[in-house]
Amino acid sequence: MRAAACLVLPVIFASVTAVAAQEEPNRPSSGYDPMRRSLSPSLKEDGGAPPGNPDYGGLPDAAGAEETYYLCSACHSITMVTQQRLSDDRWDYLWDWMVEKQGMPQQDAETRETILDYLKTYFSSEDRG
Amino acid sequence: MTIRANRNNGQDPAHARTDPTDPASIDRELPDRIPDPDRRSVLKGAGLAAMGAALGTAIPFHRNLPAGVIPVALAQDTGAALMKDKDGLTLLNERPLNVETPAHLLNDDITPYSRMFIRSNGLIPQSALDMDATGWTLDVDGEVDNPLSLSLDDLKNGFETVTLALVLECGGNGRAFFDPGASGNQWTVGAVGCPEWTGVRLGDVLEKAGLKSSAVYTGHYGNDVDISGDPDKVVISRGVPIDKAMEPECLIAWSMDGEELPALHGFPLRLVIPGYPGSASQKFLTRIWVRDKVHDGAKMGGHSYRLPRNPVAPGTEVPEEDMEILTIMPVKSLITEPETGAEVSAGQPVAISGHAWAGNGDVQSMHVSLDFGQTWQEAELDAPPNKYAWQRWRAEVTPPEAGYYEVWARATDRNGMMQPPVTPGWNPRGYGNNMMHRIALFAS
Numbered sequence: 001m002r003a004a005a006c007l008v009l010p011v012i013f014a015s016v017t018a019v020a021a022q023e024e025p026n027r028p029s030s031g032y033d034p035m036r037r038s039l040s041p042s043l044k045e046d047g048g049a050p051p052g053n054p055d056y057g058g059l060p061d062a063a064g065a066e067e068t069y070y071l072c073s074a075c076h077s078i079t080m081v082t083q084q085r086l087s088d089d090r091w092d093y094l095w096d097w098m099v100e101k102q103g104m105p106q107q108d109a110e111t112r113e114t115i116l117d118y119l120k121t122y123f124s125s126e127d128r129g
Numbered sequence: 130m131t132i133r134a135n136r137n138n139g140q141d142p143a144h145a146r147t148d149p150t151d152p153a154s155i156d157r158e159l160p161d162r163i164p165d166p167d168r169r170s171v172l173k174g175a176g177l178a179a180m181g182a183a184l185g186t187a188i189p190f191h192r193n194l195p196a197g198v199i200p201v202a203l204a205q206d207t208g209a210a211l212m213k214d215k216d217g218l219t220l221l222n223e224r225p226l227n228v229e230t231p232a233h234l235l236n237d238d239i240t241p242y243s244r245m246f247i248r249s250n251g252l253i254p255q256s257a258l259d260m261d262a263t264g265w266t267l268d269v270d271g272e273v274d275n276p277l278s279l280s281l282d283d284l285k286n287g288f289e290t291v292t293l294a295l296v297l298e299c300g301g302n303g304r305a306f307f308d309p310g311a312s313g314n315q316w317t318v319g320a321v322g323c324p325e326w327t328g329v330r331l332g333d334v335l336e337k338a339g340l341k342s343s344a345v346y347t348g349h350y351g352n353d354v355d356i357s358g359d360p361d362k363v364v365i366s367r368g369v370p371i372d373k374a375m376e377p378e379c380l381i382a383w384s385m386d387g388e389e390l391p392a393l394h395g396f397p398l399r400l401v402i403p404g405y406p407g408s409a410s411q412k413f414l415t416r417i418w419v420r421d422k423v424h425d426g427a428k429m430g431g432h433s434y435r436l437p438r439n440p441v442a443p444g445t446e447v448p449e450e451d452m453e454i455l456t457i458m459p460v461k462s463l464i465t466e467p468e469t470g471a472e473v474s475a476g477q478p479v480a481i482s483g484h485a486w487a488g489n490g491d492v493q494s495m496h497v498s499l500d501f502g503q504t505w506q507e508a509e510l511d512a513p514p515n516k517y518a519w520q521r522w523r524a525e526v527t528p529p530e531a532g533y534y535e536v537w538a539r540a541t542d543r544n545g546m547m548q549p550p551v552t553p554g555w556n557p558r559g560y561g562n563n564m565m566h567r568i569a570l571f572a573s
Contacts, residue, residue, distance in 0.1 A: 030470050035306075039317075077223045090309075103355070
């Protein structure tokens with residue numbers, strides 16, 4: 001593998017750790033970033049999702065995680081998925097966009113439903129309360 | 130869970146090294162690709178054929194693969210290895226590689242390579258990874274009288290060389306603050322930088338080619354590779370109106386900060402179209418197709434780099450025909466010192482500083498507030514070294530007594546347009562968020 005020889009690692013990043021350490025945004029202290037208050041609310045909470053499964057890039061461990069991991073990470077990092085908090089309509093739209101514009105192979109109806117249900121459950125901006 | 134925490138799965142890779150002969154070691158270094166025997170068995174069980182069926186035929190380089198490590202091989206051209214020279218940046222996405230810079234690391238007037246954000250739509254082409262420009266040509270064709278095929282030497286010798294400090298900002302910078310969420314990389318504030326670029330004016334090259342009266346738009350092409358591995362798929366091809374292309378600050382650049390254009394930023398040649406979303410500034414530039422209509426290349430249509438023609442309520446699904454192209458980026462600013470959350474002394478002045486910029490040119494004024502926007506004071510604002518460079522601003526604020534304070538920063542452009550305190554018009558893909566930047570101060 002030609003580029004493997006120079007594949008050291010994606011350096012990861014003091015700032016990530018620093019932000020991750022701010023687990024109590026309601027009680028800011030040194031290092032606090034007030035921009036965090038403005039993040040899309042759903043980006044700041046996990047909505048009671050099951051713990052991440054390291055086999056599947058840390059996706060919440062639930063039905064659909066395996067299918068989602070292998071289909072999505074075939075082309076892009078699974079972090080592209082875990083960053084998102086989208087409406088149900090937007091997930092449907094993105095699926096079609098992936099197929100029509102991004103060359104994702106069409107899946108059978110059952111696989112599509114499994115994966116979209118999973119995405120809409122754990123990476124949603126919908127207010128289901 | 131925090132959004133940042135799941136970006137690296139809590140790993141500390143600072144000491145990790147990859148053994149190029151051991152694919153499993155590569156797995157370990159890539160946060161999305163944590164290997165373990167179970168996953169391998171899943172892959173082995175599924176088999177290359179099954180994976181191929183699920184993915185269509187897009188498994189490039191499969192001959193090079195040890196069994197069971199398909200995702201590793203697909204990672205090889207992301208450019209992630211080059212991240213070692215980036216300093217303190219935040220990884221949003223490794224494939225394709227997308228990395229932003231925390232605000233306090235953007236304090237330099239000229240953004241150094243180590244702190245320049247990375248926005249990739251595809252994989253880094255092998256020519257860039259190898260830094261090999263042998264035989265590179267830039268073709269200029271379409272609505273021109275004299276189609277050109279220019280070598281790098283032709284460009285360097287045939288036109289006036291110019292060096293300018295120019296802001297590049299991703300159109301989606303600030304996307305993470307839209308609610309409901311907008312799809313794409315969740316940039317916060319740091320998908321922006323102002324390096325110094327050296328090259329020739331795009332307008333000079335178009336002039337030499339001789340624009341026909343039918344020329345209305347440019348269409349840009351590079352040699353980056355789609356993340357699907359499909360070598361025939363155009364990753365991204367955007368363009369700008371001819372009037373914009375003819376502005377003297379639009380460059381075809383071969384150098385950033387006095388060095389050869391780095392692989393991650395478009396080696397050997399790229400466009401720099403300041404004031405427009407960064408996607409107009411094609412990397413790995415091979416062709417400029419002058420069009421007789423608005424360019425219709427990849428990511429010109431649909432919802433990509435487009436805004437709703439009329440304002441919509443947050444979360445609205447907007448039909449594609451009601452979207453229009455995002456062109457001039459809005460006025461914006463950053464507080465780059467001190468770092469947010471600084472501890473300061475009550476009653477003592479605190480020096481605050483940062484940059485301001487606007488897609489339509491110079492910033493007219495800059496203001497800061499220490500009381501959540503109730504009162505404002507004008508900041509000192511330097512003239513830019515050239516149009517479309519960001520401008521240094523400075524202010525002093527004095528927390529009157531012990532407690533929690535926020536500095537809010539607000540730039541105003543030459544038309545009197547100023548940054549809003551909250552996200553401006555929601556749009557499906559989260560572009561153009563120029564809400565004010567804020568930092569915290571703890572006074573004691």
